[in-house]
Amino acid sequence: xxxxxxxxxxxxxxxxxxxxxxxxxxxxxxxxxxxxxxxxxxxxxxxxxxxxxxxxxxxxxxxxxxxxxxxxxxxxxxxxxxxxxxxxxxxxxxxxxxxxxxxxxxxxxxxxxxxxxxxxxxxxxxxxxxxxxxxxxxxxxxxxxxxxxxxxxxxxxxxxxxxxxxxxxxxxxxxxxxxxxxxxxxxxxxxxxxxxxxxxxxxxxxxxxxxxxxxxxxxxxxxxxxxxxxxxxxxxxxxxxxxxxxxxxxxxxxxxxxxxxxxxxxxxxxxxxxxxxxxxxxxxxxxxxxxxxxxxxxxxxxxxxxxxxxxxxxxxxxxxxxxxxxxxxxxxxxxxxxxxxxxxxxxxxxxxxxxxxxxxxxxxxxxxxxxxxxxxxxxxxxxxxxxxx
Amino acid sequence: xxxxxxxxxxxxxxxxxxxxxxxxxxxxxxxxxxxxxxxxxxxxxxxxxxxxxxxxxxxxxxxxxxxxxxxxxxxxxxxxxxxxxxxxxxxxxxxxxxxxxxxxxxxxxxxxxxxxxxxxxxxxxxxxxxxxxxxxxxxxxxxxxxxxxxxxxxxxxxxxxxxxxxxxxxxxxxxxxxxxxxxxxxxxxxxxxxxxxxxxxxxxxxxxxxxxxxxxxxxxxxxxxxxxxxxxxxxxxxxxxxxxxxxxxxxxxxxxxxxxxxxxxxxxxxxxxxxxxxxxxxxxxxxxxxxxxxxxxxxxxxxxxxxxxxxxxxxxxxxxxxxxxxxxxxxxxxxxxxxxxxxxxxxxxxxxxxxxxxxxxxxxxxxxxxxxxxxxxxxxxxxxxxxxx
Numbered sequence: 001x002x003x004x005x006x007x008x009x010x011x012x013x014x015x016x017x018x019x020x021x022x023x024x025x026x027x028x029x030x031x032x033x034x035x036x037x038x039x040x041x042x043x044x045x046x047x048x049x050x051x052x053x054x055x056x057x058x059x060x061x062x063x064x065x066x067x068x069x070x071x072x073x074x075x076x077x078x079x080x081x082x083x084x085x086x087x088x089x090x091x092x093x094x095x096x097x098x099x100x101x102x103x104x105x106x107x108x109x110x111x112x113x114x115x116x117x118x119x120x121x122x123x124x125x126x127x128x129x130x131x132x133x134x135x136x137x138x139x140x141x142x143x144x145x146x147x148x149x150x151x152x153x154x155x156x157x158x159x160x161x162x163x164x165x166x167x168x169x170x171x172x173x174x175x176x177x178x179x180x181x182x183x184x185x186x187x188x189x190x191x192x193x194x195x196x197x198x199x200x201x202x203x204x205x206x207x208x209x210x211x212x213x214x215x216x217x218x219x220x221x222x223x224x225x226x227x228x229x230x231x232x233x234x235x236x237x238x239x240x241x242x243x244x245x246x247x248x249x250x251x252x253x254x255x256x257x258x259x260x261x262x263x264x265x266x267x268x269x270x271x272x273x274x275x276x277x278x279x280x281x282x283x284x285x286x287x288x289x290x291x292x293x294x295x296x297x298x299x300x301x302x303x304x305x306x307x308x309x310x311x312x313x314x315x316x317x318x319x320x321x322x323x324x325x326x327x328x329x330x331x332x333x334x335x336x337x338x339x340x341x342x343x344x345x346x347x348x349x350x351x352x353x354x355x356x357x358x359x360x361x362x363x364x365x366x367x368x369x370x371x372x373x374x375x376x377x378x379x380x381x382x383x384x385x386x387x388x389x
Numbered sequence: 390x391x392x393x394x395x396x397x398x399x400x401x402x403x404x405x406x407x408x409x410x411x412x413x414x415x416x417x418x419x420x421x422x423x424x425x426x427x428x429x430x431x432x433x434x435x436x437x438x439x440x441x442x443x444x445x446x447x448x449x450x451x452x453x454x455x456x457x458x459x460x461x462x463x464x465x466x467x468x469x470x471x472x473x474x475x476x477x478x479x480x481x482x483x484x485x486x487x488x489x490x491x492x493x494x495x496x497x498x499x500x501x502x503x504x505x506x507x508x509x510x511x512x513x514x515x516x517x518x519x520x521x522x523x524x525x526x527x528x529x530x531x532x533x534x535x536x537x538x539x540x541x542x543x544x545x546x547x548x549x550x551x552x553x554x555x556x557x558x559x560x561x562x563x564x565x566x567x568x569x570x571x572x573x574x575x576x577x578x579x580x581x582x583x584x585x586x587x588x589x590x591x592x593x594x595x596x597x598x599x600x601x602x603x604x605x606x607x608x609x610x611x612x613x614x615x616x617x618x619x620x621x622x623x624x625x626x627x628x629x630x631x632x633x634x635x636x637x638x639x640x641x642x643x644x645x646x647x648x649x650x651x652x653x654x655x656x657x658x659x660x661x662x663x664x665x666x667x668x669x670x671x672x673x674x675x676x677x678x679x680x681x682x683x684x685x686x687x688x689x690x691x692x693x694x695x696x697x698x699x700x701x702x703x704x705x706x707x708x709x710x711x712x713x714x715x716x717x718x719x720x721x722x723x724x725x726x727x728x729x730x731x732x733x734x735x736x737x738x739x740x741x742x743x744x745x746x747x748x749x750x751x752x753x754x755x756x757x758x759x760x761x762x763x764x765x766x767x768x769x770x771x772x773x774x775x776x777x778x
Contacts, residue, residue: 048701048709048725080697080709082726114694115727220698291680292773299774305503308469309609312437320437320469336437337471338504377774378767384681385688385766 006157007136008164008189010034010231014133015145018122021075021112026145028123030130031070031185032099037229039067039107040197042205044222050077051084052108053221055092059104065194067227068105070185071095071123072146074170078110078118079220090120098127109183109223111148111170143168146183149383150259156251160244163190163236169252172261184209184224184252189232190241200242201226208249211281212257212372213288224249257372262379265297265355267372272360274367279316283359284371286314293357294376300350302343304332311359318361326358335362395546396525397553397578399423399620403522404534407511410464410501415534417512419519420459420574421488426618428456428496429586431594433611439466440473441497442610444481448493454583456616457494459574460484460512461535463559467499467507468609479509487516498572498612500537500559532557535572538772539648543573545640549633552579552625558641561650573598573613573641578621579630589631590615597638600670601646601761602677613638646761651768654686654744656761661749663756668705672748673760675703682746683765689739691732693721700748707750715747724751 011033015026041060043053059067071091078084088108096103110118143153147170154169171182192200201224209224226245236244258266269287274280287293290310296303304325312320325333328349330341355375400422404415430449432442448456460480467473477497485492499507532542536559543558560571581589590613598613615634625633647655658676663669676682679699685692693714701709714722717738719730744764 046698046701047703047705047707048697077694080694080722080725080727114698115722220701291769295770295773298770301774303502305466305469305609308437309435309503312435312609314436316436318436333469333504336469338469338506376770378770380680381684381687381765381767381770384684385690 006159006164007139007166008187008231010189010229011187012134012136013138013142014130014135015138015141016126016129016133018073018126020073020118020122026141027073027075028126028130029072029142029145030095030134031142031187032134033068033227033229034231035229036066036068036105037227038192038194038197039065039225039227040194040201041107041223041225042201044220046220048080048220050079050110050221051088052078052110053223054085055088056107056109056223059092059107062104063102065198066105067107068101069095069099070107070109070225070227072109072183073123074111074146074148076110076112076116076118077114077221080115081117083117087118087120091123094124094127098131107225109221111146111183111221114220139166146170148172149261152259154252154255154259156248156255158244158248160240161236162234163188163232163241163244165244165248167248167252169256171256172259182222182256184249186226186245186248188226188228189230190228191230191233191235192228192241196238197226197228200238200245203242204246204249207246208253211370212253213285254372257374260374261383262377262381263374264377265353265375267297267355267357267374269357269359269371269373270368271371272358272368273363273365274316274361275365276367277369278367280367280369281371282316283311283314284369286310287357287359288371288373291376294373297350297355298375298377300347302327302332302346302350307357307359308333308336322362324360324362328352328356395548395553396528396555397576397620399578399618400576401523401525402527402531403519403524404527404530405515405518405522407462407515409462409507409511415530416462416464417515417519418461418531418534419484419523420531420576421523422457422616422618423620424618425455425457425494426616427581427583427586428454428614428616429583429590430496430612430614431590433609435609437469437609439468439499439610440477441467441499442612443474444477445496445498445612448481448496451493452491454587455494456496457490458484458488459496459498459614459616461498461572461574462512463500463535463537465499465501465505465507466503466610469504470506472506476507476509480512483513483516487520496614498610500535500572500610503609528555535559537561538650541648543641543644543648545637545644547633547637549629550625551623552577552621552630554633554637556637556641558645560645561648571611571645573638575615575634575637577615577617578619579617580619580622580624581617581630585627586615586617589627589634592631593635593638596635597642600759601642602674643761646763649763650772651766651770652763653766654742654764656686656744656746656763658746658748658760658762659757660760661747661757662752662754663705663707663750664754665756666758667756669756669758670760671705672700672703673758675699676746676748677760677762680765683762686739686744687764687766689736691716691721691735691739696746696748697722697725711751713749713751717741717745
């Protein structure tokens with residue numbers, strides 16, 4: 001939960017219901033900085049991109065990385081419709097008019113069903129109300145308004161040398177960020193030029209959103225944006241700020257995995273001894289995306305053969321006889337072969353809500369990574385097989 | 390079912406229970422040609438390979454593509470154990486002795502749990518019994534002995550100009566063949582030198598086993614082998630034989646998908662208008678492996694946005710506004726946008742046991758492919774989350 005102390009200075013928030021989602025629950029969030037803020041963002045690498053992604057990219061270019069507001073809606077992805085881009089443009093235009101700022105200083109974002117027209121009038125209709133409601137208080141309301149199949153809000157806070165960071169995210173399914181992810185917004189009152197922000201974001205993303213997977217599907221709307229408005233008048237060191245940003249983003253990314261559709265267990269996969277960090281990531285991703293590994297975890301089955309097999313499919317050359325695997329800190333495989341462990345003991349340990357898998361290659365490789373995923377349960381199927389979630 | 394007429398001449402079969410699997414059900418199959426046969430095989434591309442795969446590859450090399458027997462067991466993959474290769478070697482040696490043929494003319498294959506020692510004595514112990522039982526009759530018994538989580542046998546037959554082909558396969562989960570697949574054996578009495586057989590197999594695989602997916606996991610034991618013993622004394626044309634082989638392998642591959650773990654629906658994905666056949670395959674594979682597409686099919690949800698999004702993740706450059714999608718022959722997306730279709734009508738059509746998805750890119754691309762997969766149901770989770778299936 002947010003409190004006055006952990007919110008960055010100079011940002012205000014509002015949320016309301018605009019009738020975009022069927023159930024009456026806030027579906028539009030507005031985040032406004034008192035002054036023009038430095039901004040950096042990363043977006044989905046899907047070839048199919050939503051209207052707001054196209055407009056957000058252009059706005060960042062036109063404004064040279066200066067934004068003053070984020071306008072986000074849930075319930076409709078505003079993607080794969082003839083009007084997607086026009087609706088996103090209309091939304092930033094009316095938001096700019098209402099707030100008295102340039103339209104290209106508004107970053108739009110949407111999430112929800114793909115291929116259904118979004119009525120721009122719904123957002124325009126609630127803008128006066130949103131503007132009037134702007135305050136520091138509704139941070140949590142804004143974080144709630146961007147959720148879809150999520151079962152809980154995802155927020156994270158950090159401080160570094162008097163500078164505050166506050167982040168919010170949504171995401172539960174279609175989670176397989178590559179270079180970007182689902183929606184996440186981080187506000188900070190640090191003084192940081194756009195170039196510094198971009199570098200910090202790029203590095204932090206590689207240790208957070210680019211290291212999680214729920215189901216291996218990459219969304220069309222993935223957007224992670226950071227706004228730094230300098231209201232603290234403090235310029236933190238690039239290193240200190242980068243660490244704080246990575247901390248916030250890693251927390252949000254892990255919250256997304258923990259709230260993965262149908263997930264009951266949070267799984268941390270650590271890979272060490274790979275030829276390169278990139279190779280380590282490939283191995284971790286292959287293990288994280290294997291339905292057979294994920295269902296074994298769901299069933300508390302110490303079936304390490306599936307982990308070894310998934311690693312073998314990663315497209316990384318390694319000698320299986322150099323592979324060691326640990327689950328919950330217990331050696332299950334040494335040099336590619338079974339260790340002498342008690343299946344009953346490990347099975348009980350795997351009933352825990354947090355599970356760890358360590359995959360280590362003996363030898364001189366120094367590549368390593370940490371990756372987060374969740375188990376795959378029948379509930380994931382129930383959620384996604386239901387008609388037009 | 391096999392009958393005397395559709396079985397190739399000069400092959401005999403046997404199956405028995407050797408105590409490898411827990412339930413008392415045949416778990417060893419022996420296939421023997423009366424004479425040395427031409428042989429070709431493709432194997433898993435997983436970096437982790439089972440002992441029998443290593444030995445089978447070496448035997449094919451040493452014998453220069455001449456085999457006389459296939460020895461396969463279910464219930465244990467003979468993979469990722471210190472003795473895996475030694476056990477596979479011992480098995481082909483005792484089989485060779487029993488049959489009076491060179492050990493390197495026996496092709497071994499295993500399927501089952503990974504990482505548990507296989508007792509070579511169990512196979513050696515049943516070889517006299519297997520040899521005594523060899524006959525043309527037990528073809529179906531051999532096909533049943535190689536099954537694991539499969540719910541039914543997979544066999545296929547073809548004839549071309551007096552030459553007979555008979556195939557058997559197993560496979561239900563861990564199905565994502567890349568250049569190879571699960572276990573499948575095809576026997577033919579055609580006269581065909583190893584080189585001709587290799588070419589025909591390579592081409593047929595690309596239209597069958599390399600175009601299916603159940604869960605995106607590639608096994609450590611995948612083996613498809615063809616034996617041609619020439620007993621018919623007929624040398625079919627390379628083209629005719631290739632077509633017949635492709636027909637048998639496509640049937641077996643489709644039977645594997647239809648028996649996919651938990652599968653209720655068989656899905657055919659056709660991609661057309663891609664820049665190249667390879668690009669078409671990538672798009673089809675991305676659609677086939679998307680859990681969100683597979684769960685939507687399970688729920689009879691005409692959620693074409695997930696299909697478009699999955700195609701966008703294939704790593705193929707295309708303009709989404711040139712994308713047309715049809716489900717069950719009904720236009721659901723034209724030029725990247727929703728078509729005007731009745732969701733209720735299509736939802737009912739998607740309740741059928743066979744579903745079709747057509748993804749077409751407008752323009753001058755001539756790349757195309759056909760790919761088969763199944764829906765993803767709660768039953769898949771139940772099967773794979775259960776302790777050590």
